[in-house]
Amino acid sequence: MTTTLYWISGSPFAWRAMLVLEHKGIKYESQRLDASKEEQKTAEFLAINPRGKVPALRDKDTTIYESLAIMEYLERIKPEPNLFGSSASESAAVKQCICELDNYTLRALMGIVQPVLFTDGTQALPDMKDAIVESHREFQFMEDRLASSDYLASDRLTAADFAFVPALEYVLRAADKQQISEDGFGFSPLGERYPNIAAWQGRMSTIPALAKAYPPHWRD
Ligand SMILES: N[C@@H](CCC(=O)N[C@@H](CS)C(=O)NCC(=O)O)C(=O)O
Incomplete structure (x- = not known):
């Protein structure tokens, strides 16, 4: 190996x-x-x-x-299956989407995930207000994009989809801590506000790699 x-x-x-x-x-x-x-x-x-x-x-x-x-x-x-685009414009779309995720989406989501999952949870909800608003703005971008395409950066699966999976799983995990937010910060149930993202999540869940890479300590 x-x-x-x-x-x-x-x-x-x-x-x-x-x-x-x-x-x-x-x-x-x-x-x-x-x-x-x-x-x-x-x-x-x-x-x-x-x-x-x-x-x-x-x-x-x-x-x-x-x-x-x-x-x-x-x-x-290992070029196949191709995940980074097969034309200049598709490759750029994949990289653009991953850069957006890293520079904007993940930063916004961490403002929710960090206090909820990585502290004792006593941080007051009002302190997270900006992060919640910003995270919804980011989710709306994804929602709009997925209205016209089955996947985030192209009409087929790319690395951008794999880059978003962990971010979504994290925010849903934080949202399900009901003792902190009764309405799951507006993210859970996902399909209510973000039907296109929920449908995308359903498509992604059929890909075998998802089960294989799921964090082992979350399985327990
Ligand atoms: N920009 C880096 C971020 C890597 C990163 O922040 N990793 C975190 C885990 S999510 C880490 O290793 N943290 C441990 C530490 O900082 O001690 C990447 O894309 O790989």
Whole structure:
């Protein structure tokens, strides 16, 4: 085995890299790191990613970090099934969508996910107001896009769809913490406000890679 993925269960960035590995059927060795033991900050791992973050990928003599770089590398070493577009405009649409997700959508969603899932939950709901408004704006972008296309960046599955899966799962997980928000922050049930995203989620759920890359600690 020459390809190794370093990941932390539940990391949305590692999750998308694993989705691409699984979907392309690339054999890889799984190196799961335990964030509670700060295994991503050991000297051994810092030699792989000096930023001490996952995902990181090793393939023969190549070491890469940053999920977008990893996904694109995987596309280059195994071009099929194509996930990064087969024309200049389709490739640009895929990258544009992933950049939007990383620069706007994930940032907005973290304003909900972080206090709900990663703190003791005592942060007052009013403090999250801006993040909720911003997150809905981002979801509306996705909703509108999915009104005219079955997938986010093209009329077929691309890496952009895999990049959005973890973000959606996170916000739904936070939304289902009913003791904090009775209306699931307006995200749950998803189909009520965002029928196109819910339909997309249904299509995505049939892809075998999704079950394979689902965070193991969320299964329990
Ligand atoms: N821009 C990076 C983000 C990577 C990232 O933030 N990873 C987080 C997990 S989601 C991490 O490893 N955090 C551990 C830490 O910072 O100690 C990418 O796309 O790969």
